[in-house]
Amino acid sequence: MTDQTAPDPAPGLDPAEEYRPPRNQWLDVWDQFKTHKGALIGLGFFVFIILGVTLGPFLWTIDATYIDIRARNQGPSLAHPFGTDQLGRDTLARMIAGGQTSIAVGLTAMALALFLGTLIGVVAGFSKKLDGPLMRFTDLFLALPLLPLLLVIIMLFRDRLRAAFGPEEGIFILIVVVIGITSWMNTARIVRGDVLALKEREFVLAARSIGTPARRMVTRHILPNVLSPIMVSATLGIANAIITESALSFLGLGFPSDFPTWGRLLFDATDWLQQYPERVLWPGLAISLTVLSVNYIGDGLRDALDPRIRGR
Amino acid sequence: MFDAGGKKKLVEVTNLKMHFPIFGGIMRRHVGDVKAVDGVSFDIYEGETLGLVGESGCGKSTCGRAILRLYELTDGSVRIDGTDIASWSPEELRQVRPTMQMVFQDPQASLNPRMTVAAIIGEPLDEHAKSSKAERLDRIYELMDAVGLNRDFANRYPHEFSGGQRQRIGIARALALNPKFIVCDEPIAALDVSIQAQVVNLLEDLQDKLGLTYLFISHDLSMVRHIADRVAVMYLGKVVELASRDQLYNDPKHPYTQALLSAVPEPDPAIEDTGERIILTGDVPSPANPPKGCNFCTRCPKVMDICRREDPVFKTVEKGRQVACHLYEAYQPAEETAA
Numbered sequence: 001m002t003d004q005t006a007p008d009p010a011p012g013l014d015p016a017e018e019y020r021p022p023r024n025q026w027l028d029v030w031d032q033f034k035t036h037k038g039a040l041i042g043l044g045f046f047v048f049i050i051l052g053v054t055l056g057p058f059l060w061t062i063d064a065t066y067i068d069i070r071a072r073n074q075g076p077s078l079a080h081p082f083g084t085d086q087l088g089r090d091t092l093a094r095m096i097a098g099g100q101t102s103i104a105v106g107l108t109a110m111a112l113a114l115f116l117g118t119l120i121g122v123v124a125g126f127s128k129k130l131d132g133p134l135m136r137f138t139d140l141f142l143a144l145p146l147l148p149l150l151l152v153i154i155m156l157f158r159d160r161l162r163a164a165f166g167p168e169e170g171i172f173i174l175i176v177v178v179i180g181i182t183s184w185m186n187t188a189r190i191v192r193g194d195v196l197a198l199k200e201r202e203f204v205l206a207a208r209s210i211g212t213p214a215r216r217m218v219t220r221h222i223l224p225n226v227l228s229p230i231m232v233s234a235t236l237g238i239a240n241a242i243i244t245e246s247a248l249s250f251l252g253l254g255f256p257s258d259f260p261t262w263g264r265l266l267f268d269a270t271d272w273l274q275q276y277p278e279r280v281l282w283p284g285l286a287i288s289l290t291v292l293s294v295n296y297i298g299d300g301l302r303d304a305l306d307p308r309i310r311g312r
Numbered sequence: 313m314f315d316a317g318g319k320k321k322l323v324e325v326t327n328l329k330m331h332f333p334i335f336g337g338i339m340r341r342h343v344g345d346v347k348a349v350d351g352v353s354f355d356i357y358e359g360e361t362l363g364l365v366g367e368s369g370c371g372k373s374t375c376g377r378a379i380l381r382l383y384e385l386t387d388g389s390v391r392i393d394g395t396d397i398a399s400w401s402p403e404e405l406r407q408v409r410p411t412m413q414m415v416f417q418d419p420q421a422s423l424n425p426r427m428t429v430a431a432i433i434g435e436p437l438d439e440h441a442k443s444s445k446a447e448r449l450d451r452i453y454e455l456m457d458a459v460g461l462n463r464d465f466a467n468r469y470p471h472e473f474s475g476g477q478r479q480r481i482g483i484a485r486a487l488a489l490n491p492k493f494i495v496c497d498e499p500i501a502a503l504d505v506s507i508q509a510q511v512v513n514l515l516e517d518l519q520d521k522l523g524l525t526y527l528f529i530s531h532d533l534s535m536v537r538h539i540a541d542r543v544a545v546m547y548l549g550k551v552v553e554l555a556s557r558d559q560l561y562n563d564p565k566h567p568y569t570q571a572l573l574s575a576v577p578e579p580d581p582a583i584e585d586t587g588e589r590i591i592l593t594g595d596v597p598s599p600a601n602p603p604k605g606c607n608f609c610t611r612c613p614k615v616m617d618i619c620r621r622e623d624p625v626f627k628t629v630e631k632g633r634q635v636a637c638h639l640y641e642a643y644q645p646a647e648e649t650a651a
Contacts, residue, residue: 211409211436
C-alpha cells in the first residue's frame with residue numbers, strides 16, 4: 001500500500017466510523033430510556049413536581065401558615081385554586097410546602113435504605129464469614145413489627161433531636177433515619193441472592209485471573225449486574241417512604257401539626273371528608289401520581305441499564 | 313517439534329494437589345475431600361503447547377485453574393518463570409498476573425454482559441498498565457486487529473456477538489498484558505466445528521507471532537493432536553501418561569491412553585469399521601473416594617494384582633516420556649507396543 005498515493009477508502013469502510021471512540025455508556029442508557037414512553041412521561045411529571053415544590057413558593061407567594069379565618073372552607077377559586085382549609089390557609093401553598101418535605105423525606109430515606117441494603121447485601125453475598133451473621137441480622141429486622149417500633153423510636157428520640165437540631169430539622173432527620181433503617185431488608189436480601197449467583201459466574205473468575213482486587217471486582221462486575229433489582233427496590237422505596245411518612249403524620253407522630261406534609265394534609269382533610277371531599281383528593285392525588293411516576297422511571301431505567309434489552 | 317534439551321522450562325508443576333473439602337452431617341463437619349487434582353507433576357517448556365486431555369470430571373480444568381492460583385492450592389508448588397507462586401500473598405500474586413492469563417471455556421459466561429468490548433479488553437490494562445486514555449484505546453484496537461475483530465465492534469456488548477467472536481474477545485483480553493503463558497481451558501468446546509478451526513488457527517498464529525506458551529486443556533483428542541507439542545493424559549486427578557504428541561498418538565503406553573485413543577473417530581470408513589475399540593466397563597470412581605492402589609485399576613483391561621495394592625509411580629520409561637503404570641515398572645520400552 002506504500003506506493004499508492006491516495007488510496008480510496010474501501011467501500012463500506014468509512015474511516016470516521018471505523019475509529020469511532022468508545023462511547024459513554026450513559027449515552028446508550030439515555031437513548032434507550034427515551035424509547036420507553038411511560039418512563040418519559042413519568043420523568044416529565046416527576047421533574048414537574050420537583051420544580052413545582054422548589055420554585056413554587058416564588059410564584060405562589062401566599063404563606064402556607066397564613067391564617068385567614070374569614071376565607072375558611074372555600075372551594076376552588078381564582079384566589080385559591082385548590083380552595084382553603086378550615087382555618088382559611090391556602091391549600092395550594094400548603095401542597096407546595098408539604099411536597100417539599102414529603103419528597104425530601106422520600107428521596108433521602110430511599111437513599112439511606114438503598115445504601116444500607118446494598119452494602120449489607122453485597123458484603124453478605126461476597127464474604128462467607130459475614131454471610132450468616134448479616135443475614136440473621138436482616139431477619140431480626142424483618143421480624144420487628146414496623147409501626148410499633150417507629151412509634152417507640154419517635155417517642156424516645158423526638159425531644160432530644162428537636163433540642164439538638166430544631167423542631168423541624170430534628171423531626172426530619174428522625175423520620176428519614178427511622179424509615180431508612182426499617183426498610184433496607186428487602187434490598188439486602190435480593191442483592192445478596194444476586195451476588196451469590198454472580199460471584200460464581202465465569203467472568204468473575206476471569207477478572208480474578210486478570211488480577212482485579214476484590215473492591216474493584218464489586219464495583220466493576222458485581223454492582224452493575226445487580227443494578228436491576230436495586231433499581232426496582234429504589235423506586236418502590238421512594239413510594240414506600242412517602243407513604244410511611246404520610247402514615248406517621250396521619251397518626252400524628254410525624255412533623256408538628258402546623259407543619260404541612262402531604263400525609264398531614266391528608267390526615268387533616270379526613271375530618272372534613274363528608275363536607276369537602278376535594279381536600280382529600282389533592283394530597284392523595286399528589287402522592288399517588290408521584291409514586292406512579294417514580295415507578296415508571298424505575299421501570300424505564302431498569303430496561304435502559306440492561307444492554308441485552310437495549311436496542312430492542 | 314519436541315525438544316526438551318535446548319528449551320527453558322517456563323512452568324514447573326510439582327506434586328500439585330487440589331482437594332475440595334466436603335462438609336456433612338448436622339454439624340457440617342469436614343467428612344472428606346474431593347481429590348480433584350491429586351499429585352500432578354509436569355513441566356511446560358517455553359514456546360510449546362502442552363495438551364491436557366482426559367474425560368470430563370477428571371480434573372483438567374481444576375488443574376489449569378490451580379496453576380494460575382485461582383484456587384488456594386492444597387499442596388505442591390507451581391513455578392512460573394522461576395518463581396514459586398504457590399505461597400504468594402494475594403497482592404504479590406496480583407503483580408505477576410500479567411505473565412499468566414487464561415482463556416475460558418464458555419465465552420458467553422466469561423464476559424461481563426454489562427461491559428462493552430472495549431471495556432472488557434481494556435480491563436487488564438486498567439489494572440496493570442499505567443497508560444493514558446489514548447494509549448489504552450490504541451492498544452485495544454491493536455488487540456482487536458490481532459484477533460480479527462472489526463474495530464467498530466468496540467462499543468458493542470458481548471450478547472451481540474457469535475460464539476466465535478466472543479471467544480476472540482476472550483483471547484484479546486488474555487493477550488492484553490503480553491503474557492508469556494496462557495491456560496486455554498477448553499477454548500473450543502463451546503463452538504461449532506467450523507469456528508473451532510478458526511479459533512485454533514488464531515491461537516497458533518498468535519503463538520508464532522508472540523512466542524506464547526500454552527497449556528491447552530481439551531477433551532477433543534484430534535484437536536489436541538493438531539495443536540499440541542506434548543500431551544498429558546489425566547485420569548481421576550492424576551496424570552497417567554505424558555509424552556510428545558507423536559509418541560503418544562502413535563504408540564500409547566498406558567492402558568487408559570490406549571482406550572481413549574481407540575475412541576477417536578477415524579475419517580476412513582473402512583478403518584473405522586474394522587478398527588478395534590477398547591470398551592472400558594464401569595464408571596469413573598468418585599474422586600472423593602478413589603480406589604486403593606492405581607486409580608485406574610477398577611476399569612483397566614490389563615489389571616494385575618499389584619495394581620490394587622500399590623499406586624504406580626509416575627516415571628520416565630523412554631526419553632521424554634513418563635507413564636504411571638505397573639506394566640512399565642521395569643524399563644521395557646519395546647515390549648507392550650503390540651498390544
